[in-house]
Amino acid sequence: MSTEPQSGTDLESGQAGSPPNPDKGDMVRKEATQGRAASMLIAPSIVVLTIVILYPVVSAVFQSFQKDAGLDSATGLFVAGGFAGIANYTHWILQQCTAGGVSVPCPPGTLGAQFWSSISTTFFFTVVTVILETAIGFGMAVIMARTFRGRGLLRASVLVPWAIPTAVTAKLWFFIFAFEGIANKMFGTSILWTGSENPARAGIIIADVWKTTPFMALLILAGLQIIPADVYEAAKVDGVTAWQRFRHITLPLVKPALLVAVLFRTLDALRMYDLPQIMTGGANNTTTLSILVVQEIRSGNFNSASALSTITFILIFLVALIFVKALGVNAVETTTVSGRGKAK
């Protein structure tokens, strides 16, 4: 704390010796020095965050308004594109391509033609996998929360799929769903899993649910474990049925944790890349937004890829906003409330 009982540079009075309100002046000064010290202390992390988070975001937005390099037909060399306005955005959203200097609707076989279909694919995967993972994960969490012999073993083994890197999972399921693979051998079928839309999507969903359900189960389990046991005991004493206990005790009390888990999972699923990329390469309507971004980068069109990333970013941001506003998920609230309280 401050070692000077009375401030010599009191801002309020300007006079030493007769401070009308020494406490207030001292506080202002203290806050100022504390503020400066705090800025100094957080400066390194701000610089790091700026470089690794803010700079790429700003840079991507900046680039998305630049034209991609075009070919100079005289020299056969690329020339810088210059300012593009919103052309990169209309390219995706209105699916307009340029052919021979004229704007035409993107024909099949271009990345631009896949924009809306990849959005619907991404949301389809997100909705289906999140619903399945939440339902199955809830069931697993309820079982894992019980006390029984071998509970530790069960909890550890449930985590195995989550511990395997996604790329490895994808390769495993790729082999399982090959024409001569285990899936067809086991069920005696001859389905071309990666050869048409519905089986390909089903395969990716199965692989994703297999991999990510343990993560949901673990988050929900954490929520279940903070429910005090005496609530259940009291309910039991009152003769409440198991279903009523679940409906009126478990669900409301686990809801905050559940919503956070669903939010995280949704945001994660919206940027799904590795599973469809490795299992189908995006064929048969399994191209997600992230795959489209990477394909556009690989084509050398960094600026229009930046526009697409920005669109993806806005979409995911909107989804998160809807979750926070409409469903009242408080993933961040506790920290901001206390932070705001201190500041005022």
Place this chain on the structure above:
Amino acid sequence: MKRSMKLAPVAMLGAVALVLTACSSSTTGGTATGPAASGLAGRGPITYVQGKDNSNVVKPLVATWNAAHPKEQVTFKEQTDSADQQHDDLVQNFQAKNPNYDVMSVDVIWTAEFAAKGWLQPLKGKQALDTSAMLPSTVKTATYNKVMYAAPVTTDGGILYYRKDLVPTPPKTWDEMMGMCTIAKAKKIGCYAGQFFKYEGLTVNSAEAVNSAGGTILGTDGKATVTSADAKKGLQNLATAYANGNIPKEAITFKEEEGRLAFENGKLMFLRNWPYVYNLAKTDGSSKVKETFAMAPLPGVTGPGASSLGGHNAAISVYSKNKATAADFLKFLTSTAQQKAFVSQGSLAPILTALYDDPALAAKSPYLPVLKTSLENAVPRPVTPFYPAVSKAVQDNAYGAIKGEVPVDKAMANMQKAIQAAGAQ
């Protein structure tokens, strides 16, 4: 004062971000005279960049060079196994104008893109190479806009693997091959397969079908030419064969490996694949066709078909400081001795025509004579700076047509438009 204190970090964030953005926005552009004109006579140590040296060919090669050139040592920088990562690594280093990437191995399909970006040293004047002994089709893969930008180092072509126990003489034409499919049907095995899953392999196979039928993907002026009658006939051949079962249903999921395994399991009579299959089908413990398969050139309309080309070229970066040494190193890579090492050590097909008739090499790699016919009739995949987009236009539309979802006429019209939209006009 308090307000400004609060805003200071925000302002700083913004300022740093803007500065960084400004720094990075140096654009790529035509570098016709700048870096391409400097360092031409430079001699000294250089770096050779290539993907993972799986069969240990590059290290002995570099050691041989270094023993002979103590003042112009070559350092080998090994990239990863994945072609996409190699491409990204090269692009990043070119954008950073890294002078330490002197000579790099460039996939045939990237050569035009890098050349158009102004990143590759034109092989003119002192850097010029004698191409008279090389397979002409491999030289085409290294030539963009009538200028040679790279030295062909290794190549690859498609081969027809067939079951000699079922078909004593291999088919010379596509129609002949389709006629033989009754034999496969009687044996209840698939008749013909290539790589028909939707990926780069489908571009290779579709281009072969189109070129073998006399069509082209891009004309000599670089414009799309897939709506010609010949081009349509090529793709129609594949679509018809898939519809009538000569190409088995599961072939739509085949990449190289799936097709190889099906062939080795005796479930296919004809397989279009690369030369690497030969050794595996001969030696794999699980191969059921070790003694019963043979190789032939791909079938065409009247004679051998037109294979697409794989392989790698070696190019000099315009940012290199020792381009004289680099040019010597390219000559070294294409010399007879090193080309022999590529084929005997790494099973990588050489680019020198004479080596295909070398009896010692042919004894060790019996696919060489067949591959020679294949390469003599080969057509490079479209040489265009927009290769990824052109390839996507081909594979997306060919996939729909082969599966019968889109009529060939419509698919080809869409392919034409998509190639035009890709920037190749």
